[in-house]
Amino acid sequence: MSKSVMSRWWVVLGAILIQLCLGVIYAWSVFTKALTEEPFGFRKTQTQVIFSVGLATFAVVTVLSGRLQGKIPPRILALAGGIVLGAGYITAYFMGTSYGGLVLTIGLVGGAGIGLAYTVPIAVGVRWFPDKKGLLTGLAVAGFGFGALLWIYLAGSFGGWIAKFGVSQTFLMFGIIFVLLVGFGSIWMVNPPEGYVPAGWNPERAKGGRVATGGGRDLTSFQMLRTAQFYQLWVMFAAGAMAGLMVIGCIKLFGSERLLEHFRGAGLDDAAAVAKAAATTELAMAVFFAIANGLGRIVWGIISDVIGRKASLAIMLALQGAVMASFYWLAASPAVFCVAAALIGFNFGGNFALFPAATADLFGNKNVGANYGWVFTSYGLGGIVGPILGGWFGDFAKNSGSLTAWLVPFFTAAGACLLAAVLAAILKPPAAASETAARDRLRPGTPVSPPSVSAK
Template identity: 30%
Template sequence: MSGFFSKERITASHGYNRWLIPPAALAVHLCIGQAYAFSVFNEPLTRILGVKESLPEDWKLTTIGWIYSLAIVFLGLSAAFGGKWLEKVGPRRTMFTAACCFGGGFILSAIGIKLHQIWLLYLGYGVIGGCGLGLGYVSPVSTLIKWFPDRRGMATGMAIMGFGGGAMVGAPLSVMLMKHFHSDTSTGVMETFAVMGVLYFTSMVIGSLAIRIPPPDWKPAGWTPPTEEKKMVTKRHVHIDQALKTPQFYLLWLILCLNVTAGIGILGQASVMIQEMFKGRITPEAAAGFVGLLSLFNMGGRFVWSSASDFFGRKNTYFLFFALGTFLYSMLPNFSSEGNILLFIAAAAVILSMYGGGFSTIPAYLADIFGTKYVGGIHGRLLTAWSTAGVLGPVLVNYIREYQVAHGVAKADAYTTTLYIMACLLATGFVCNLLMREVHEKHYMRHDQVDDDSLNG
């Protein structure tokens, strides 16, 4: 079995069609992107015992909220610790492990629902499923970068766009299955978890079987690598452990964390925010449409911005993210006070497109700075910035708003301070990006080290 998963077994021939790799990546990312749709389970999980309405013995919404939070935390942790393992064993074994964790997490959670044991959902979807999220997220990325050295941004955008679009599949599928399995004695959630666990496991296994890595020294037909290194784009490699000793890694960590924190500031409270900032003018149905629009821009931005970065350069793309984002965040309170709904929605949509674009552009930025050999592992460690932002963003929005409302500030104005803080975070990210330079010569691997490592790996 170990030979089946080995790098040698999945090394493609020189005539292999590289366009078969993005569908394999999407087969994984469209599944794990279901995490963005987990909220559809929140309310039904509060009435597992009562079915039609919650009983005192049912789980509270605050209790259920920890399931998603745990999943995001373990996404970052598993990506950080599993990234180095990915570089050693290759993408097939890693993607198969992700399928077992993510699909198995659903099955274990279904058992937890059946037994009404919340700790099984924490362990199933939160811990084990979260590990599947992290391993599944990073495993195709380095492979795509190696198959598309001529268009790194577009390659990573194709996969990570799938993660952003996973909710567009997961949400209606979940609702449809819960409706199908609903009865007088069941909300249908337990059966839905079981079915989705099997479906997602199957799709992710298919992706793992289809994945291939390019042969040594492979390059696309008709493409000639630049004879001279472009500024901020290296042809050499930095070892995964050595990358942590460079200031560039920590600047990129801050760049991702600040961009994601600001994006989550809108994404996490979009429906409530627009209804309170335009009181009486936005219905709950219209707010739901606003959330859907933001999801589309989040998904589309992952492909459009990362593809554009192939032409503009990664550093320039992030300059645009932070400069334009700072301006738009600072203008949102003005659009609200003026009652200009159209400009408010347009600004929020652009902000969310750059939030998604930040996710998909960062792997290519890492490959430019540290080389392609260990980019999967380095990317995994950088994703701890996502875990941090996943806590920091909602805390900033929720607690500052709650404090202001408690001190007499009108709900329509309670987001103003938060939005200005988000603008300041993006301005800080602009400075971090400004400080980015090429890695110092001492951090690069020697040619003999690269060769020896290839033999050992």
């Protein structure tokens, strides 16, 4: 297959297939209830620790993957990620009910596999689509969001794999599928020819546009880490990730408890109310959150190509903060709960279209794989703080008998998102490399070369 004749849309297809499998981490909530029951008997917090270890490992290994992309062909790196991810889930089958075993296999090994493969489609895609970075990143990671729907559908009450085969057998079947699908998708993970420019696109005209805020500069990771813009992006992404990951990790636990009051008030007995609440929360997670998560990646990417990344980030984060602040009360009604879950999923999905595109805008396309890997470490912080905070207060709410304990994590996430929206509103492009060098020369204590003898 020649790079010069391959349609760039094959890259999108390969990216979606790969990300469908990587998105299994967002389906974790479908396993949490079964893991709190016999024969596992895990505490809610323990189920969230497995999830958080996977998220943190995912984020850390993403940095390694970004650095490897200049040394290993992207096709091989994506395939390696699929094999490691599959191996994590396959070996989880042999761990039985061991809590430590699941932390190791699902958390560490599975998270590492996701991290190895995740930025490959983004980095390859941005090179093939420099004219549509928002759309491309949205499409490339849409599979990650829709993947949650697929795996929840198969494992949950729709496909019934957990009920029919058990948690461990479901892990095994998932692992085998991951190896096959990622292997197929990796076929198209190849970079375009050197100097590739899409037909009809003028790079010089794009530099002056509203989207190309970085002015076409290509910064290395070392240079990027010396800019204030990197740390602004990092904090913003951590906040957006924390809110969404908190809901992903605990929506089934929180929703099942919150909606009990509604269904009991509707006259259902306890058994019927419990079943109805569980079914509603699974619907909210499997359909409303998951579909909106995938759509948000595409829609926010398209919006950002029109109004710019800065405005899109500010609006998205502010909206997420408002929904998180009111989520406890919105969850009192089944219909409104589903709408709120969809809004959170929609905004959460937007993170994964806007932040890689913003990284490319600010720091250039050439090193976007390595640079976005560093930005993505903030996702690891959000993945630790969000789910564990939600799980801890979920246990506290159960032990104290007061559901209002859930307000603390939701308000925390809301405040973080609103702060991030302010940071987005004041985000500016980094200084040009020549300007930075000039400032370095003028900095006190910096040696200045004497003028040339021949200088006029």
